[in-house]
Amino acid sequence: xxxxxxxxxxxxxxxxxxxxxxxxxxxxxxxxxxxxxxxxxxxxxxxxxxxxxxxxxxxxxxxxxxxxxxxxxxxxxxxxxxxxxxxxxxxxxxxxxxxxxxxxxxxxxxxxxxxxxxxxxxxxxxxxxxxxxxxxxxxxxxxxxxxxxxxxxxxxxxxxxxxxxxxxxxxxxxxxxxxxxxxxxxxxxxxxxxxxxxxxxxxxxxxxxxxxxxxxxxxxxxxxxxxxxxxxxxxxxxxxxxxxxxxxxxxxxxxxxxxxxxxxxxxxxxxxxxxxxxxxxxxxxxxxxxxxxxxxxxxxxxxxxxxxxxxxxxxxxxxxxxxxxxxxxxxxxxxxxxxxxxxxxxxxxxxxxxxxxxxxxxxxxxxxxxxxxxxxxxxxx
Amino acid sequence: xxxxxxxxxxxxxxxxxxxxxxxxxxxxxxxxxxxxxxxxxxxxxxxxxxxxxxxxxxxxxxxxxxxxxxxxxxxxxxxxxxxxxxxxxxxxxxxxxxxxxxxxxxxxxxxxxxxxxxxxxxxxxxxxxxxxxxxxxxxxxxxxxxxxxxxxxxxxxxxxxxxxxxxxxxxxxxxxxxxxxxxxxxxxxxxxxxxxxxxxxxxxxxxxxxxxxxxxxxxxxxxxxxxxxxxxxxxxxxxxxxxxxxxxxxxxxxxxxxxxxxxxxxxxxxxxxxxxxxxxxxxxxxxxxx
Numbered sequence: 001x002x003x004x005x006x007x008x009x010x011x012x013x014x015x016x017x018x019x020x021x022x023x024x025x026x027x028x029x030x031x032x033x034x035x036x037x038x039x040x041x042x043x044x045x046x047x048x049x050x051x052x053x054x055x056x057x058x059x060x061x062x063x064x065x066x067x068x069x070x071x072x073x074x075x076x077x078x079x080x081x082x083x084x085x086x087x088x089x090x091x092x093x094x095x096x097x098x099x100x101x102x103x104x105x106x107x108x109x110x111x112x113x114x115x116x117x118x119x120x121x122x123x124x125x126x127x128x129x130x131x132x133x134x135x136x137x138x139x140x141x142x143x144x145x146x147x148x149x150x151x152x153x154x155x156x157x158x159x160x161x162x163x164x165x166x167x168x169x170x171x172x173x174x175x176x177x178x179x180x181x182x183x184x185x186x187x188x189x190x191x192x193x194x195x196x197x198x199x200x201x202x203x204x205x206x207x208x209x210x211x212x213x214x215x216x217x218x219x220x221x222x223x224x225x226x227x228x229x230x231x232x233x234x235x236x237x238x239x240x241x242x243x244x245x246x247x248x249x250x251x252x253x254x255x256x257x258x259x260x261x262x263x264x265x266x267x268x269x270x271x272x273x274x275x276x277x278x279x280x281x282x283x284x285x286x287x288x289x290x291x292x293x294x295x296x297x298x299x300x301x302x303x304x305x306x307x308x309x310x311x312x313x314x315x316x317x318x319x320x321x322x323x324x325x326x327x328x329x330x331x332x333x334x335x336x337x338x339x340x341x342x343x344x345x346x347x348x349x350x351x352x353x354x355x356x357x358x359x360x361x362x363x364x365x366x367x368x369x370x371x372x373x374x375x376x377x378x379x380x381x
Numbered sequence: 382x383x384x385x386x387x388x389x390x391x392x393x394x395x396x397x398x399x400x401x402x403x404x405x406x407x408x409x410x411x412x413x414x415x416x417x418x419x420x421x422x423x424x425x426x427x428x429x430x431x432x433x434x435x436x437x438x439x440x441x442x443x444x445x446x447x448x449x450x451x452x453x454x455x456x457x458x459x460x461x462x463x464x465x466x467x468x469x470x471x472x473x474x475x476x477x478x479x480x481x482x483x484x485x486x487x488x489x490x491x492x493x494x495x496x497x498x499x500x501x502x503x504x505x506x507x508x509x510x511x512x513x514x515x516x517x518x519x520x521x522x523x524x525x526x527x528x529x530x531x532x533x534x535x536x537x538x539x540x541x542x543x544x545x546x547x548x549x550x551x552x553x554x555x556x557x558x559x560x561x562x563x564x565x566x567x568x569x570x571x572x573x574x575x576x577x578x579x580x581x582x583x584x585x586x587x588x589x590x591x592x593x594x595x596x597x598x599x600x601x602x603x604x605x606x607x608x609x610x611x612x613x614x615x616x617x618x619x620x621x622x623x624x625x626x627x628x629x630x631x632x633x634x635x636x637x638x639x640x641x642x643x644x645x646x647x648x649x650x651x652x653x654x655x656x657x658x659x660x661x662x663x664x665x666x667x668x669x670x671x
Contacts, residue, residue, distance in 0.1 A: 035488075037596060039496035196640045200600040202398060202591040205391040205516075206636035209384050227498050227592045238509045238516050239387075259500055259592055261507060 025068040026061070026330040028053065028320065029094030031084040031109060032123065032313070033101035036075035040226070042101040044310035045123055046071060049098060051301055052317040062324050070094060074105050081105035085112035095330045096323075098316045100124050101309075103171060110137045119323075119336040121316040123309070126175055130359040136336055138359045140315040140349055142366060144176035144223070145183060147249045150271040150367040151221060152180075152187035154380070155246070160218045164193035164211030166204065166232060168224030172250055173199075176223035192217055199228055205235045212241065219243050225250030230259035237264035244269060249367070252276050253307045262375030269380070271367040275311040275348040277377045291348050308349075315347030383514030388636035389629065390512075394521040396628020398591060400528040401583035402605025403612065403620035404535060405576050410615045411539065412548045412572035415475045419459060419483040421602025422490075423577045426452045427584025428593030429490060432499040441501060449581040455486070456577025457570055465569070483598065490595040503589040520589045527586045528621060531579055535617040548572055611651045613664030622662060627651070 030049050033042030053069045061067060070092040074081040081100065088094045089112060096119045100106030103126040110129065113120035113136050122129050122139040129139050155163065163184075167177035177196075184191055193214040195207035211220055220243065222232045229251045236245050245268050247256070252272035257265050274287040278295045281288045294314050298306040306314075322345060323338035324330050342361065345352045350366025369380040402424055409417045427448050434444035463478050504523055509516035538545040550558040551568045558565050584593065591597065608627045612619025627647055634646040654662065 035491060035496070039491065039596075040498070040594075043496050195635075197635075198644060200597065201395075202587070203391045203394050203632070204635075204640075206388045206632050207640045209387050209636060210640075213384065227594070230498070230500075230592060231590075234507075238507075238518060240509075240516070255497060259498055263507065 025066045026324060027068050027070065027092060027094045028317075029070045029085075029088035029092055029097045029099075029118075031072045031074045031081050031088065031097070031099040031105070033076035033105060034073040036077065038076040038102045038105075040307075041123070041309045042073070042076070044307050045099070045101055045313035046073065047302055048298065048306065048310045048313040049317055051297065052314060055297065056321060062321055062330075063328075065330070067321075074099075074101075076102055076105060078104045078108040082108035082112060085109040089113075089116045089118055094118065095332050096120070096320045096335050098123070098313065098320065103129065103175070106139075110134060113137060117336075118332045119320070119339055121319060121339075123312045123316060125172065127179070133357060133359050136332075138319070138339055138354065138361075140312045140319070140347070140352075141309075142249060142349065142362055143179070143360065144172070144248070145179040146362070146364060146367065147176065147271050148180035148183050148223075149187070150364055150369065151246050151248075151269075152184060152189050153364070154269065154369050155189060155219060156187050158219075158244070160244075161188055162190050162192045162214075162216045162218050164195070164214055164217045164220045165191050166193075166195045166197065166207055166211060166220060166222050168199050168226070168228040169196050170199040170224070170226065170228075173224040173228070176248055176250075180221065180223060197224075197228055197232070199224075199226055201228065202231065203235065204228075204232055205239060208232070208235055208239055208241070212239065217243065219246060221246045221248075223248045223250070227259070230256060233260040233268060234264045237261075246270060249273070249308065252370070254305055255307070257372055257375055262372075265372045265375070268372045270370055272370045272377070273308050273311060273349050273366065274368065275306065275308055277368065277370065277379055280377065280379055286346055286351065287348065290346055294348055311348035315349050315352070318347060319345060319352065384636065386513055386515035388632045390515055390517040390521070391636075392629030392632030393525055393625065394517065394590065394628070395631060396608075396625035397521070397524040397528040398583065398587045398601070398624075399604050399608040399627050400621045400624025401524065401531060401586065402580065402601050403609040403624045404528065404531050404617060405580040405583065406605060406609045407535060407615050407617055407620055408548065408572045408576045408579070410552075410609075412552050412569055413464075413475070414472050414552055415464070415479065416606065416614070417573075417576065418476065418479045418602055418606075419486060419598075420576065420580050420605060421598030421600070422483045422486040423452050423456060423580025423598075424584040424587070424601050425490065425593060425595065425598035426455060426486065426577075427581030428588035428597075429494055429499070429584075429595065430581075431585050431588065432501055432593065433494055435501050441504075444501075445585040448585060449578050452581035452584075453574045453578040456573040456575075456580075459577075460569055460573035464573070465566070483602070487595055487598065494595065496595060498592050498594045500588055500592045518590065520586075524586045524590065527582060528624065531582065532617050532621040535579075539617065544568075544571070607648065607651055610661055611654055613661030616661070616663045616665070619661055619663035 032045045034046040072084040100109045100122040103124045106122040106124040127143040167173040193211040197204045247270040327334035327338035342354045350362045352361035354361040371378045430448035431444045503520040505519035547563045551565045608623035612623025630647045635643045
């Protein structure tokens with residue numbers, strides 16, 4: 001396996017075009033989980049980071065300077081992530097780090113970034129990454145708390161007050177379950193059933209049956225990602241529920257509709273990003289251009305749809321590039337200051353405006369409430 | 382009442398998958414006393430190869446057959462390349478070799494195929510069968526039928542055929558088996574091929590329900606191993622009963638107690654049974670002279 005990882009790394013490393021003419025270059029570092037349990041996050045992220053750097057270099061780099069990318073695969077292992085972060089800072093002498101596909105690996109990298117004073121843009125979900133604010137740490141994905149709030153706002157509008165919760169026991173599911181329970185009260189939502197399932201479970205009809213037998217339940221919410229939500233959706237349909245099913249942004253991808261089956265997924269609602277509905281976006285939509293360009297490029301290069309997670313990586317690269325341009329120099333502290341001053345930067349996930357108190361820079365408008373209908377996405381207003 | 386029936390259906394669905402994995406363990410175990418921890422990877426390969434062959438345009442039945450044949454080949458290769466050269470090593474070393482093989486197969490799968498989740502259409506559609514207010518998917522019936530058929534086949538193989546008896550003889554005493562004319566090398570090759578084929582069949586039957594990706598094997602192998610231990614390692618009847626009991630335990634715990642404790646309760650019951658019956662429910666008593 002070590003050997004395999006090494007070959008993968010070698011392949012990853014050769015994906016970077018080193019300029020023959022030795023100009024000054026901007027050294028950018030990345031550590032993502034391209035393999036291992038979080039590969040479905042890290043794989044599209046690694047592909048995106050490579051593609052973006054190639055694109056930027058092909059179009060003349062940043063102010064004439066090429067980007068030299070050092071990309072490592074931490075396999076979702078926090079210890080490896082720490083080692084690679086140290087290597088990025090000490091051996092590769094990078095001026096900024098992107099990565100940390102999972103909250104676990106992010107926590108390792110941010111320690112190093114904070115100690116060494118290198119700006120770090122994380123690709124992981126947990127609110128604890130940027131709350132409390134850390135000087136050198138930013139992140140691009142929405143927090144799961146925001147996803148809960150977006151869903152509950154929609155439920156409120158539907159007049160729903162009592163819901164059943166069925167959550168995955170993996171990191172993502174458990175974290176979102178806790179956040180949803182915290183903010184439910186603010187939206188007048190009462191959780192009358194609270195069930196869980198293991199990330200590899202093949203059948204959750206017992207849990208759903210318990211939810212169905214709860215008094216007055218008006219909707220079901222499933223925080224989770226990976227195969228769980230597809231199985232929940234199929235079992236939900238199998239049991240013939242008459243109430244709406246809400247999923248999280250963790251399954252905001254076309255693959256989810258394929259796995260759950262268009263019939264079972266009919267009517268499922270979830271908060272997603274503009275990236276997911278690239279074809280549906282109006283040309284006047286502020287995110288239209290960035291989403292369309294990126295989706296087209298990714299499809300052409302990799303022959304698959306970019307996922308929401310891939311979009312997080314796109315935004316992270318572009319935020320750093322934008323900060324370097326505005327800073328006028330590729331020095332870690334200057335990049336950090338420029339990042340914090342980012343205003344109204346349009347990415348695939350949303351429009352970012354950072355401040356000294358806010359290193360996420362997104363609000364609920366970044367989420368769009370979507371519904372699956374006829375095997376495709378429909379935006380709800 | 383309809384809730385209880387739903388829990389039972391759920392347990393049968395999951396339990397039949399566990400039983401199929403557990404049945405895969407029996408042949409290799411019976412031939413060599415080795416618990417093959419790459420068994421879950423055979424299940425995964427059965428699912429993954431079917432998915433990609435089907436995507437490449439083969440009809441589903443043909444894709445499934447291809448997956449089973451290729452996986453059987455992988456099983457034979459595992460025996461030839463890793464187990465045979467280590468002949469004479471203690472059983473524990475062989476078991477560790479299978480763990481290494483499992484990691485290698487996972488790595489190769491994600492390089493050759495991909496890291497995404499996949500499924501293919503259920504054989505008889507997705508319209509649930511309704512029984513007294515509870516529902517079960519037609520695909521679950523396929524899995525249950527598959528588990529029962531494999532069980533019957535294995536039971537006949539070990540009790541009624543000369544080859545099956547040769548397998549048991551090889552495990553019992555390799556030298557003695559060779560002396561009476563059994564080609565033990567061939568028996569080992571056959572065992573790995575058959576075990577892998579059964580694993581792949583499990584993958585083919587279960588994927589429409591469980592979905593498949595390169596890393597589903599480990600959890601399946603653990604559950605299948607637990608089921609086999611509960612029923613009695615190496616005994617087809619034990620594998621079938623153990624799998625179903627484990628599935629039912631999980632479903633009933635999730636339904637009546639709490640989904641949080643589902644896995645814990647299942648394993649506590651297994652531990653309890655093994656305290657009383659260390660050989661499992663149908664396991665043979667083995668005595669060792671000291």
